[in-house]
Amino acid sequence: MEHVTQPDQATQDDVGPAILRILLLEDSDLDTELLGAVLDDLGRPYTIDRVMTAPDFTAAAASCGHHLILADYVLPTFDGLSALAIARTHCPGTPFVFVSGTLGEDVAVEALKRGATDYVTKQRLDRLPRTILRALAEARAHAERERAVQDLRDLNATLEARVKTRTSDLAAANAELHRQIAERERVEEALRQAQRLEAVGQLTSGVAHDFNNLLTVISGNIEFLERAIPDERSQRRLQMMRGAADRGARLTAQLLAFSRRQRLEPTPVELNQTVSSMRDLLQSSIGGAVRIEMTLQSDLWSALVDATQIELVILNLAINARDAMAVGGCLTIETANVTLTRTPAHAEEPVPGEYVMLAVSDTGTGIAPEVLARVFEPFFTTKAVDKGSGLGLAQVYGFVKQSGGGVRIDTRVGEGTSVRIYLPRAEATSPVREAFRPVIDCAEQRRAGDRPVVLVVDDDSAVREITTSILSENGYRIREAGSGLAALSALESDACVDLIILDFAMPGMNGAEAACQIRLRWPHLPVMFVTGYADTAALMQAGEVGAERIVQKPFQRGELARKATAILAEASVGPAGLRLVVGQRHTA
Structure with a gap:
């Protein structure tokens, strides 16, 4: 049964659906007509689905397609409380109102306890519209509360998941921060250690270099005294002094090894x-x-x-x-x-x-x-x-x-x-290239039998004296210079020398830098280094890194003269013992 009237807009908005669907459990046709007349006073469209038996009511309730249930309390094969139980099972949110002429107070209270929304006696059907509107409003409020509770549950569940995710993110970020802090501390400690070792190395190399200069003077003079003093007792003392100087040389060698200033031949x-x-x-x-x-x-x-x-x-x-x-x-x-x-x-x-x-x-x-x-x-x-x-x-x-x-x-x-x-790991080495560079002809300035000329360059006058004395005793003519710039100036005046001996560590222009300038201007002149320590990279730039071109301070007996002789022997020599204009072989 369907009855449609023009609804009041405010009422419609307050109570809910545009067309109210009502499930009616009633066996009396007359009572059904009376209810329809009363429902017209709702002021809104509605439809009524009428059932009279338990199976029909159960099927209708299970569909959950109604907004309101009106039920008689006494039926021939069915009763209202059973219908209420069925409704609460299948559609617990649908308002259930009893409409009965035999509903006593005790029964009404029991019905309300079991979940009925309200009740109206058939003798007071005029109350039904207000009861229905109130029941629909309560149902709507209850549904809104349920939705709010569910929304809150969903929010709580989502919030818990978000908090868990955020906590996990924060834990990961915290772990990464700790890792970065630990890595930074490790790098800073490594840097401090490297700086400490580098500083100690620089100090050590300077001390070793100066100590080697002192040992060079001591060892050189011991060598001269050994040749000059025949006394056996004095010779023993000189040997003890030489042994102490040799131990000092070994100590400085260890210091140079730490400071990475030793001469290596890899x-x-x-x-x-x-x-x-x-x-x-x-x-x-x-x-x-x-x-x-x-x-x-x-x-x-x-x-x-x-x-x-x-x-x-x-x-x-x-x-x-x-x-x-x-x-x-x-x-x-x-x-x-x-x-x-x-x-x-x-x-x-x-x-x-x-x-x-x-x-x-x-x-x-x-x-x-x-x-x-x-x-x-x-x-x-x-x-x-x-x-x-x-x-x-x-x-x-x-x-x-x-x-x-x-x-x-x-x-x-x-x-x-x-x-x-x-x-x-050793890699394959590149082939050696050979090139020939012209030399200056000094033959016209020399006479047959002239001794080879050696230019000794050292800023330490005591070391320079030992070096020149050793070379003079071995038949060389000596020219001296106290710095790299002084050596270049001397060569500008007269470049006819047979060998240049350079101290590596000198103030201003060191030996490697002086050697580079000499090779640019006078490429034919052979160079030999004497050094208390040797910066291998700088010596490589100078182009002379072979073992036979470097003499370590303090000098070992005979080493300086032997290596000088070997270097000079590499040069071509004419019949009169003079250098010829042929070329100085250079390896690169």
Whole structure:
């Protein structure tokens, strides 16, 4: 049954749907007509779906397609409370109003307890429109509250998920921040360590250079006195003095190794052969209480290092390992090809690249963390006063870094230590080019039998005197200059010299810079360096880096004269002993 009237707009907005769908449970046709007449007073369109049996009511309630349920309390085969139970099961949000002529007060109260929205007696049907409007309003308010509660639940669930996501993001950001802080602290510590070692290295190299100049004067004068004093007792004393000077020279060599100012001659070296050939020397050096084991990789790359210095490094590390094993143990030497990709954590460690790795490991006492932080500092030692100078690992550090590699120490207190040095892999070398440069013809200015002329350049007058005295005794004519600029000025006046001997470290223009200028202006003139330390890169720029063109201070007996003679012998000599205008061979 459907009845449509023109609705009041305000009422419609307040109570809900435009067409009110009513489910009516009523067996009386007359009562149904009466209800229809009363519902016309609602002032809004409505439809009525009438049912009289329990199955029909159940099906209609299960569809949940109605806005309101009106039900009689007493039916022939069905009762209102059963209908209420069915409605609350299938459509609990739909308002349920009893309309009955036999509904007593007790029954009405029971119905309300079970979920009925309201009740109206058939004797007071005039109350029905207001009851329906109130029931629809309450239902609408209840539905809105339910939606609000559900929205709140959804919001809480979403908020919990958002909080969880945000918490996870913050935790990840916090972990990344901690990682960055730790990385920054590691880099800053590595930088501080590198700066500290560099500062100590610069100070050490300066001290070693000045000390070598002093030793050069002492050793040179000892050599002159040995030839001048025949007394046996005095000779013994001079030998003691020479021995002390030699020990001083070895000490400065270790200092120069740490400061990376030593002269190296890197060549491709087969480390497996080097290590194997040193077994007997190592065993005799560390004693029979220590067992030596070697693990050598069969296809080991060649290492680009100074062959002599690497032997000293191995021996040094072996002796350190022996001292860490007071009651004997095992010394293991290992070689391997390694490719590093990790950024170095400390200044002494190697940068990424391909290396030949040499490891010397022991089963000794290990190194405590506070000691490990200082092991590469010169003169730092935990040994007794007469047991070590503290230069061993400093020398290893300087040699490896100057060679282009790095060193890493793995240690555990009470278990042992492994020192790994990483040496650059030797690559194929480029072919040597030969070129010929013209020389100046000085033959017209010379007479047959004239002695070769050597220009000695050194800012230290005492060292210069020793150098010129040695050369004069070996038959050379001497010209002197106290600086690089003075040498260039002297050559501008007279470039007819046979050999130039340059001190490397001089104020103003050092020996390497002076050599570069000499080669530009007088390319035929051979140059030899004497040095308390040698900056290899600068010497390479000067174009003279071979072992026969460098003499280390303090001079070894006969070395200066021997190398000067060898250099002069390379020049072409005519029948009268004079230099010819043929050309000076230059390798690049």
